[in-house]
Amino acid sequence: MSNPTPQRADYPHFQPITTRWHDNDAYGHVNNVTYYSFFDTAVNTYLIQVGGLDIHDGEVVGFVVSSACDYFASIAFPDLIEIGLRVGKLGNSSVQYELAVFKVGEAEACAAGRFVHVFVDRASNQPVPIPPGLRAALQRLAI
Template identity: 45%
Template sequence: MTRQKPSRRLDFPLFRGLQTRWADNDMYGHMNNVTHYLLFDTAINEWLIERGLLEPLVGGIIGLVVESGCSYHGEAGFPDRITAGVAVERLGSSSVSYRIGLFRNDADTAFADGRFVHVYVDRATRRPVGLSDDWRRTLEEIAQ
């Protein structure tokens, strides 16, 4: 098995600043594994909300995670500043595959690389809905 090389900042079209918190560290003194997934989700959804695509509390469309993964290349923890690089790998009819790199402080190489697949569904029925032209245009801005 060949190990994936860490991504670099130049691999991403979008960046989101995130701050670690005291509670992010585990008993081993570094960021707990589950925190990486929280950072992935925060980076993606914060951007979607800012762009007016997602209204998590009242919107008719919500995103459900149907697949996720993380490759760990190094450590981070409080009080590090994290930058998340975000890209769209695949844009389906109702799904989006996102790639996320987490960068510690000013490092150029990711300490973790993640993958999230969201299926966008109707809030009430939980059935997939096709992505609108507005969604597609916005997501294509960060597609690779």
């Protein structure tokens, strides 16, 4: 049995993304690897703007340790899209994000993905508890 296509109503936060000319591949649609860039952009924008993540000088950084994506419908430049973001699992030092790509104004996702961040100490690369500000921001997205 296949999973139903994710719906816009399933996501508490959206990050607008503008597709770019060079996102299209030889087949005339956004290449599959570009979706991972969209996901990374949506998550890190949220972490910086809402969670206060300091990507340049902060003591903690997030490493992606797992990722996947399923595709339902094509997108292509110049589509305007939004990345739906939610948290599926929040651990001590890790978080699993669940994301979906929506064309602006459409209810059904064109793609859905997930990835796991493990937060580590920048100097040692060892896992550390998620800092309180980031944890609070992530809890807002928990399903």
